[in-house]
Amino acid sequence: MRRDGYPSDPELIFLTDGASKGVTHLLNILIRNENDGVLCPIPQYPLYSATIQLVGGTLVPYYLSEEAGWGLDVKEMRSQVLEARKKGITVRGLVFINPGNPTGQCLSEANLRELIQFCYEEHIVLLADEVYQQNIYQDERPFISAKKVLMDMGPPYSNNVELASFHTVSKGYWGECGQRGAYFELTNMHPKTVDELYKVASIALSPNVPGQIFVGLMVNPPKPGDISYPKFAEESKAILDSLRRRAHMMTDGFNSCRNVTCNFTEGAMYSFPKIKLPAAAIAAAKRAGKAPDVFYCLKLLEATGISTVPGSGFGQKEGTFHVRTTILPSEDDIPEVMRMFKTFNEDFMAQYEGPQSRL
């Protein structure tokens, strides 16, 4: 209500031990067998691919457009739905992550409207992973929830499109991922689906009490006039301001490398730069029995101690290579981290672009 200006029904809010558990519940309900598909962004957070496989469904990928700042392309989604249908797969759900993980984009209201229109037309349940909703590092596109856009659109969307949205204490300026506190809220969900979710959620009899207390604190933060408000406002602002500066430092650092391009981390906690690798590096990776991005990340780790995750863990367009890193190192350390990265990258490029690489 306070966030979106629309009321919430407590009967349609489920508390879960982390947002992952809520996602598992929803996918469990949504997927009947391997002919049920769920659209997921690529790159994606691996929870989705793993859970869809575990519950026996099919992941239907839609590629985010790196050139358009990792925006959602409804045309791409539509063609993937048609493609899936040809294979006998019914697309029943669509996952989107806003702000993006690992891609860091913040979706515009126009983009969300397109998405909702598409789900309405295709009768697809929308799973809105909005766990980074507090982590916003630009002012052009503040976070706007799928529920708010849906309600603003009015009928037939606001009373038809089935939506589950997720939030958690694991991110934001609190980052309490060791507490396992989260919730999901259902909108327009068929009452029988709600009953089924209630049944699945009830298998686990005991809730995580501290996690639920943290959720309570998150959704009821100190308000102006409260004795703790000034300190809360100051601390949360300081954390977000620092993360914003870190997002800029990391993006600028990556983009200062001649073979690296990186979209700005508009939100969430990650940088996902694209690394252009020379043919000789790709060949060397092949000789070493590694994917090229894995090879690059291991060399980076060995040379500098900087631990990153290869883009192949998240999915990336064929022939492109990425590295995922967080913007979470302390602000003071980031200049040195980026300097080390740049030096490593230059040495790597020199090694595999130089004449000796042709041996």
Next chain:
Amino acid sequence: MRRDGYPSDPELIFLTDGASKGVTHLLNILIRNENDGVLCPIPQYPLYSATIQLVGGTLVPYYLSEEAGWGLDVKEMRSQVLEARKKGITVRGLVFINPGNPTGQCLSEANLRELIQFCYEEHIVLLADEVYQQNIYQDERPFISAKKVLMDMGPPYSNNVELASFHTVSKGYWGECGQRGAYFELTNMHPKTVDELYKVASIALSPNVPGQIFVGLMVNPPKPGDISYPKFAEESKAILDSLRRRAHMMTDGFNSCRNVTCNFTEGAMYSFPKIKLPAAAIAAAKRAGKAPDVFYCLKLLEATGISTVPGSGFGQKEGTFHVRTTILPSEDDIPEVMRMFKTFNEDFMAQYEGPQSRL
């Protein structure tokens, strides 16, 4: 090691957010499709029936012998395996709960040996739900772990029978079920199964930190000589002694009713008395559209405020009716609770045995 006299391999111990989550992991791995069966005791803790259904397998029931103090009957298990095989079902796992939930029995070493022998012969993975291992209220059959019996038996059992055993901070004298801390330990599990479990467990990236701290405290309680030991020993003994007295009071109370028989709660936290219902009560339940035990429990609730769970929620032999209650009311309250139960039960019997019931 301290409990069983046999070493444990930390690589084969998985920490989970409550024992239920560990059970879910194991059942997920064990069950491929509806032709895979898991033997479960009847009466059983409903987690098992629900989770087996959720992951798409088949529950193969084995009935506990109420006349033999709810003991395990391996002959019954063997005939159920043959029965299942005729239907094309492969029994891959066996769940047993020791001390029993909701039946409260403590298994003898001889019974456990028979069980292990059976699992060896039938190539069945043993799931040992030992979450009530600290809750023992008699001295004849102290808790003995399946792992200890298995190791004591020596080859070919000790190096072949695949065992997963579960423990938790939710029971015992701590009862911290709001903390979601538990572990399971694997013995003789095929390395590929362990890898698969590791993969499934890794989908959830963040563990519940407070829950893990509680597990640490549980497996490393204060030792003689520690400054906190005397207080710990005194408090835990007081809790267990009180529970033992409560177990006796409840069992005796139930058995003082002419139409009620109740095995002693040797362990765990429950009483599961059998209620003999007159034909007229069964007919009245039918008219009300309720199972006879549900009808009885609702009448009890209305008349006294005592909330119990009908035996049909746990499974019971056709034509028998049970009530499940806990022994957890405060010791001071139990005499009054049992007096109220007895009065209600007498009134109920008078109503449905009397001539007016034939109208």
